[in-house]
């Protein structure tokens with residue numbers, strides 16, 4: 337029987353910045369319908385690992401496979417269209433465009449309508465309705481006409497998530513989605529991730545510092561330390577392991593850092 | 598009807614609407630309201646520059662690309678028509694062929710520049726366009742056998758457009774309807790159609806991608822948009838519109854030379870017009886080109902009058918002498934950028950920031 341390849345996998349993925357190895361031969365496979373939490377102290381290489389997968393950075397060595405196909409040579413746009421969706425740790429929006437437009441432009445990317453020069457964007461109702469749907473899921477329907485730059489930090493984080501949802505990608509990568517959010521805003525985002533996970537059709541990667549969140553959401557945890565993958569397994573087992581207690585909780589103090597600025 | 602013509606992108610300000618109505622009505626009725634050769638020439642120049650500036654706004658204001666090659670495309674369009682009318686007897690076939698060849702060459706060069714240079718940093722792209730534009734300016738001046746060199750080309754236009762042509766005998770509203778008037782309306786209608794087409798493009802899904810790229814190219818890539826491809830497409834579209842503006846100017850002036858088409862001082866004028874009018878609005882091109890061309894053509898007259906009026910006073914006559922008109926234009930520009938950083942259109946729309954947030 338031929339087994340189906342994992343949705344996403346990395347093979348000995350490595351990047352060096354000068355002499356510094358930020359991601360060090362990380363091999364890992366991500367199966368459909370699972371949520372993998374990626375933990376590690378500040379500077380462990382989690383965001384850099386994400387950048388290598390979604391193509392913002394080119395690896396020095398190793399490969400990235402999507403559905404078994406080598407995508408290492410592709411740039412970020414092609415990988416996005418192939419099904420790798422990404423939300424950023426540092427909010428990364430179109431500041432002067434409206435909330436609706438930020439999401440609509442992502443819907444439009446998903447529906448490959450970017451080279452439509454002649455119809456009116458305002459007349460493509462189907463794209464706008466989809467955008468509004470994703471904005472209602474993230475609780476931003478009442479801010480449609482505000483510019484992204486004018487939103488509160490929490491709302492910007494939600495918009496970042498809405499943009500990712502709009503891509504309807506196979507792989508969803510969240511980089512500390514709740515960092516800097518106020519306590520009462522956090523559940524909305526976590527519930528959304530839970531909802532996507534419950535659907536069991538997507539492959540989710542989540543960088544998260546808060547251990548209670550990781551415990552409740554993750555099917556599996558991988559631990560990065562100094563760029564290398566040092567532990568992998570079921571949440572309870574990994575969190576309890578010595579290596580995490582030392583490498584992660586030990587080095588990074590409480591481990592609850594809200595992410596660097 | 599109006600909704601479709603304006604691509605649902607309205608001026609969004611009473612004052613701006615009023616200003617645009619005045620400008621469009623003024624241009625539409627120019628031959629009758631402002632008779633005479635000089636005013637008609639000014640009106641025709643405004644029409645052409647509106648197209649040229651709007652097409653530059655597509656690059657600078659909407660896509661965030663700084664290019665100095667825009668006069669190059671304008672010049673290619675103009676020389677296309679000029680060379681065709683120079684080589685063949687004046688006919689519409691020659692005009693069409695010259696326009697088509699100029700258009701094709703401008704788009705091809707834009708494509709090449711885009712493919713080679715738009716992947717690199719913005720500053721490098723700006724330098725490449727400057728180098729290419731300067732090289733072509735020198736080329737046009739040197740190839741005197743073909744282009745007439747510094748002297749340029751003077752040629753005849755189809756009979757319908759020549760001053761000898763009479764649309765009707767006698768005068769209408771005190772104006773003789775000769776080929777000049779026909780030329781002017783050809784220019785006016787073509788310019789209007791081109792501006793409306795560009796308004797359409799910036800409000801299309803494609804135009805929205807350009808604005809996203811201007812705002813955050815990194816994010817646009819993460820969404821799956823290949824920014825180099827979109828930037829190149831924008832450059833080609835802008836080059837096409839600029840070339841058509843050049844072809845119109847060539848038909849109007851019956852003369853094409855390096856100074857009136859390829860020169861870098863025109864490039865600077867375009868930059869000033871787009872900034873004065875308001876970047877990323879298209880309407881800014883209409884307002885900016887009108888204000889600037891009027892100032893350029895009439896500031897000297899105004900200053901001569903002022904110099905005459907203040908003749909007895911110390912210092913003042915020297916300050917307002919017509920020779921200083923460029924100084925005053927510069928001062929006007931600095932003041933306008935300082936007080937209206939988002940241009941006249943941005944100011945009238947009552948927004949401080951640059952660009953326009955499109956409503957989805």
Ligand SMILES: Nc1ncnc2c1ncn2[C@@H]1O[C@H](COP(=O)(O)OP(=O)(O)OP(=O)(O)O)[C@@H](O)[C@H]1O
Pocket residue numbers: 353358376377378379380381382383384385425595596
């Ligand atoms: N473009 C770059 N050039 C040079 N060094 C870089 C670059 N990007 C990341 N690094 C370095 O790589 C290391 C890993 O950084 P990364 O942002 O991936 O950490 P992280 O695990 O996401 O940390 P945090 O939890 O703080 O977000 C850091 O030492 C960082 O300084």
Ligand SMILES: [Mg+2]
Pocket residue numbers: 382383384425511
């Ligand atoms: Mg990080």
